Amino acid sequence: xxxxxxxxxxxxxxxxxxxxxxxxxxxxxxxxxxxxxxxxxxxxxxxxxxxxxxxxxxxxxxxxxxxxxxxxxxxxxxxxxxxxxxxxxxxxxxxxxxxxxxxxxxxxxxxxxxxxxxxxxxxxxxxxxxxxxxxxxxxxxxxxxxxxxxxxxxxxxxxxxxxxxxxxxxxxxxxxxxxxxxxxxxxxxxxxxxxxxxxxxxxxxxxxxxxxxxxxxxxxxxxxxxxxxxxxxxxxxxxxxxxxxxxxxxxxxxxxxxxxxxxxxxxxxxxxxxxxxxxxxxxxxxxxxxxxxxxxxxxxxxxxxxxxxxxxxxxxxxxxxxxxxxxxxxxxxxxxxxxxxxxxxxxxxxxxxxxxxxxxxxxxxxxxxxxxxxxxxxxxxxxxxxxxxxxxxxxxxxxxxxxxxxxxxxxxxxxxxxxxxxxxxxxxxxxxxxxxxxxxxxxxxxxxxxxxxxxxxxxxxxxxxxxxxxxxxxxxxxxxxxxxx
Numbered sequence: 001x002x003x004x005x006x007x008x009x010x011x012x013x014x015x016x017x018x019x020x021x022x023x024x025x026x027x028x029x030x031x032x033x034x035x036x037x038x039x040x041x042x043x044x045x046x047x048x049x050x051x052x053x054x055x056x057x058x059x060x061x062x063x064x065x066x067x068x069x070x071x072x073x074x075x076x077x078x079x080x081x082x083x084x085x086x087x088x089x090x091x092x093x094x095x096x097x098x099x100x101x102x103x104x105x106x107x108x109x110x111x112x113x114x115x116x117x118x119x120x121x122x123x124x125x126x127x128x129x130x131x132x133x134x135x136x137x138x139x140x141x142x143x144x145x146x147x148x149x150x151x152x153x154x155x156x157x158x159x160x161x162x163x164x165x166x167x168x169x170x171x172x173x174x175x176x177x178x179x180x181x182x183x184x185x186x187x188x189x190x191x192x193x194x195x196x197x198x199x200x201x202x203x204x205x206x207x208x209x210x211x212x213x214x215x216x217x218x219x220x221x222x223x224x225x226x227x228x229x230x231x232x233x234x235x236x237x238x239x240x241x242x243x244x245x246x247x248x249x250x251x252x253x254x255x256x257x258x259x260x261x262x263x264x265x266x267x268x269x270x271x272x273x274x275x276x277x278x279x280x281x282x283x284x285x286x287x288x289x290x291x292x293x294x295x296x297x298x299x300x301x302x303x304x305x306x307x308x309x310x311x312x313x314x315x316x317x318x319x320x321x322x323x324x325x326x327x328x329x330x331x332x333x334x335x336x337x338x339x340x341x342x343x344x345x346x347x348x349x350x351x352x353x354x355x356x357x358x359x360x361x362x363x364x365x366x367x368x369x370x371x372x373x374x375x376x377x378x379x380x381x382x383x384x385x386x387x388x389x390x391x392x393x394x395x396x397x398x399x400x401x402x403x404x405x406x407x408x409x410x411x412x413x414x415x416x417x418x419x420x421x422x423x424x425x426x427x428x429x430x431x432x433x434x435x436x437x438x439x440x441x442x443x444x445x446x447x448x449x450x451x452x453x454x455x456x457x458x459x460x461x462x463x464x465x466x467x468x469x470x471x472x473x474x475x476x477x478x479x480x481x482x483x484x485x
Contacts, residue, residue: 023309030308032297032421042415044479046169048472052148054083055161055471056141058121059150065122065190073099073187076121080185084164086171091183096202099187100195105167105177107485112179113211115405115485116203117478118196118436119160120189120216123152124460133462146468153466155459156216159447160185162474169475170482177485182210189432196432203439210440212405214481217427217445220417222452226324230298233413234425235406236445238287239434240333241361241395245374246354247271248384253343253351264353265342271378272337272355278377282332283318284310286364287398287426291330292321294423329428333362333370360428363395396434399442408484409444416448416477448477 057079061072077099081088091103107114126138136142136149143149152158163183182203186195203210218234225232249271251264262270284292296307306313321327328334336358343350359370367387374385400406401424410422427433427445437443449470458464 023305023312027301027305027308030297030304041418042476042480044166044169044476046165046475046479048468048475051161051165051471051475052143052468054165055148055153055158055466056143056150057083058157058161059141059148059152060139061121062139063122063152063187064125065188066125068098068122068188068191073122077101080164084168086168087164090171091167094202096195097198098195100199101185102199102202103183105181105183107177107180109178110180113441114180114182114208116182116184116210116213116436116440117163117481118184118186118213118215118432119163120156120186120195120432121152121160122187122190123155123157124190126151127462130462135463138464143468147465148468148471149463149465151464153464154447154449154451154455155464156189156447158449158466158471159216159474162448162471163478165475166478166482170479175483177482179211179485181482181485184432184436186432193432193435196435200435200439208439210436212399212403212442212444213433213436213440214405214409214444214446215431215433215436216447217429217431217433218425219447220413220420220450222450224451224453224456225295227303228295228299228421231417231420231450232295232298233410233417233420233422233446234291235401235409235413235422236425236427237290237399237401237406237442238363238396239427239429239431239445240363241365241367241393242359242430243361243367243370243387243392244338244356244358245371246356246386247374247378248352248354248386249382250352250384251349254349256347256349259349264350267380267383268340268342268353268355271380271383272340272357274378275335275357275374276337279335280333280359280362280365280370280373282322282328282362282364284314284321284331287424288330288362290401291423291425292317295421298421329360330426331362333365334360334428336360361395363398363426365395367392367394393430393434396437396443399437399444403442405442406444408481409446412477412481412484413446413448415480416473417450448474 061076062070063073063076091105093101093103095101138151141150184199188195218236220231220233222231247268249264249267321331337355338358339356342353433443433445
């Protein structure tokens, strides 16, 4: 018996040793690309002080998307003409729907497929009652403490000014790209992007197929991802789709003193509870797998062992990622109940009750998949499911992380910022790239600005600002990227 027991122990020891060896070998192979620490940061040589003043001035135009008849939309376009004379002397310009200018910088080799760089200059309004919370007036363009303060600095006038500053400087230095470069500055991104749609239709009518395009949709993330000290540039390959389903239940109504066992409100509440308790299935596959596989290589050793051996730890990884709203949104289509309606009086039974559920659709899912999931999950034929197809859109196609365009964006980020992690990612909100991408082989999303966790609530919130250092990095990024064309 003792001999058998020793053999069992020896066998277990061999198994454990083999497991440790496999884990170790996989972890050694699971490493990021080597980075040259001595790489010099690229400096285009543009006038950052002037660019700072230009961004300050740009913020002062109240191009609020909910008031598109405001004269500041037209005034902003005039400001661009006056501020970037070399751009306007060199490039052709057409102003399309929603005051969206499309610039064309003709390349020296017309056989090369063109690219498009995009930003938008419309901004969201200031939340009612929040004005006193701003450190500086939101449309003053105040320059203070190393920042330009005001609505639109991060989203997205900062990117537009960085692009035009880089192009203006390069033109004055005699540079001409080999391939044609388009620039589009959307006038209504915050309210649907009809301007970007018009640009896409225009390019299609002209027979233009873009090799790739770049828009907002991500940043260089500094200490935002838990457990990761190294900044990460997430170059996003796709963005989620959008659909809001309305659940409707009807009943006879009447006085609340004699309610049925299940009221219309109760039926809707039960349906909402079931949807929240049973989210759309997700997991580490497709673009989600690409993102976390690339990201995991940059974690400290303990976490890297886990990501390197997903064959063993995958259920644990998915469970941990699903525990945080930000990472869970990368794994699946999200379910967000946002609006409820019922009776207009507290002692009257509702004849009709409804709930609106907003879904941000992962590229693995379709709108039809989401409707089917909702129907199966609520399991109640007395709840009607409605949605507005015109106000919905599927997730955008997933672009390639192996293309020349992706490589150029990646190396330009490294040129401007120095050593950091770069990963392919997924934009969980909506941008104009979903429209521009219909005229391009690939569509990518990143703004070349480094942000921390404290910057996230500033986007569409109070005290929006962009550091002068970030503005300079953005100019250098676009300069490096344009030099590659």
